[in-house]
Amino acid sequence: MKFESLRIAGLRCLDGVAITPAPGISVFVGANGAGKTSVLEAAYLLSHGRSFRAGSRDVLLKRGATSLSVFAEVRAGDDRARRLGLGRESGRWQARVDGDAVSLGSLVQECAVVCFEPGSHDLIAGASDERRRFLDWGLFHVEHGFVNQWRRYQRALKQRNALLRTGAPLDGGLMDPWESELALSGEALSGYRKSYLDRLVPHIQGFMGNVLPELGAFSLRYKAGWDEAMDLAATLHERRGRDLGRGHTTAGPHRADFSIAFEHAPLREHLSRGQEKLCALACLLGQASLHAALRGEWPVVCLDDLASELDRTHQEWVVAQLLGRDVQVLVTGTEVPHALTDQPVTVFHVEQGGVTALL
Numbered sequence: 001m002k003f004e005s006l007r008i009a010g011l012r013c014l015d016g017v018a019i020t021p022a023p024g025i026s027v028f029v030g031a032n033g034a035g036k037t038s039v040l041e042a043a044y045l046l047s048h049g050r051s052f053r054a055g056s057r058d059v060l061l062k063r064g065a066t067s068l069s070v071f072a073e074v075r076a077g078d079d080r081a082r083r084l085g086l087g088r089e090s091g092r093w094q095a096r097v098d099g100d101a102v103s104l105g106s107l108v109q110e111c112a113v114v115c116f117e118p119g120s121h122d123l124i125a126g127a128s129d130e131r132r133r134f135l136d137w138g139l140f141h142v143e144h145g146f147v148n149q150w151r152r153y154q155r156a157l158k159q160r161n162a163l164l165r166t167g168a169p170l171d172g173g174l175m176d177p178w179e180s181e182l183a184l185s186g187e188a189l190s191g192y193r194k195s196y197l198d199r200l201v202p203h204i205q206g207f208m209g210n211v212l213p214e215l216g217a218f219s220l221r222y223k224a225g226w227d228e229a230m231d232l233a234a235t236l237h238e239r240r241g242r243d244l245g246r247g248h249t250t251a252g253p254h255r256a257d258f259s260i261a262f263e264h265a266p267l268r269e270h271l272s273r274g275q276e277k278l279c280a281l282a283c284l285l286g287q288a289s290l291h292a293a294l295r296g297e298w299p300v301v302c303l304d305d306l307a308s309e310l311d312r313t314h315q316e317w318v319v320a321q322l323l324g325r326d327v328q329v330l331v332t333g334t335e336v337p338h339a340l341t342d343q344p345v346t347v348f349h350v351e352q353g354g355v356t357a358l359l
């Protein structure tokens, strides 16, 4: 998938911005605080429905503005063109595909963007919800049945938690249907995640061996969110009393996680901050590569502040990985990163909320 155009209004400092990114590599340069990362946030917003930076979607709204909009014309690998939009008007967010109002989920399915940015090490060192989001975003784009199970699970979880908070009788008939729905959709969700990881690991491995060869063999372990010695239905039933005390459901795929280990760094705590970043980069490129294998096209790859995040050797390595492929890349930096100075790139200057192509 590639962006043919991107229009941004009322997003942080950006207003009235119209960009025609190159089909290959585009580099956005400018001073600190100029708005370079915000350009990537706009692209990411269409693909994830949120920013990669902390905070709610609403903080993206330009101070003092009443509306925000991001529109893009995208072309898929099969040459199919689509017009995508996400905007906030009168306090409401609305997604659009080809002019029609659609759910956020339908928009996100049309747009695939992966982003390596200063917070990416959270995928390795941060809370488990980062890793679940990573898995689910990948699944959302390659496995149609997943969305339905995910929605069923979220609905049943909400209902079971609501009943737990009201202190509904444990043996009451109210709990049984939701618990059974939770168990069925939860087992299905977990099955999707496991088979996705089975396919993902070889793709990550291919990159990991190059970025962190000194750490030896890499392995990834999935934790389903409950002790799988027992099925989820029996686990939920057995935990009713405990969950009632806590006021929420303490087992299930909403507690799932995965951990990464290396032959010479068996614990996450053994990794330096730089190694965590490289590990996250390998995971993101692995996800992009699996997406390409299954969908026949690469997602757009964003590299925020590339020169500050990676040493020169790894900058050159990531550029070499991407140059040989049919992938659109959006890079930011205070200047064109060293690894790209001799490459065919289109440079945009970002200044005071505006973006201009440099000829």
Ligand SMILES: Nc1ncnc2c1ncn2[C@@H]1O[C@H](COP(=O)(O)OP(=O)(O)OP(=O)(O)O)[C@@H](O)[C@H]1O
Binding pocket: 011, 012, 013, 014, 030, 031, 032, 033, 034, 035, 036, 037, 038, 039, 059, 060, 061, 062, 063, 305, 332, 334, 350
């Ligand atoms: N809601 C908002 N409304 C208006 N301006 C905002 C809002 N949120 C952030 N800003 C400003 O918008 C700019 C956006 O910064 P952004 O992070 O995109 O810049 P950058 O060019 O990537 O900077 P750096 O090189 O420092 O990482 C900053 O000047 C910031 O103060």
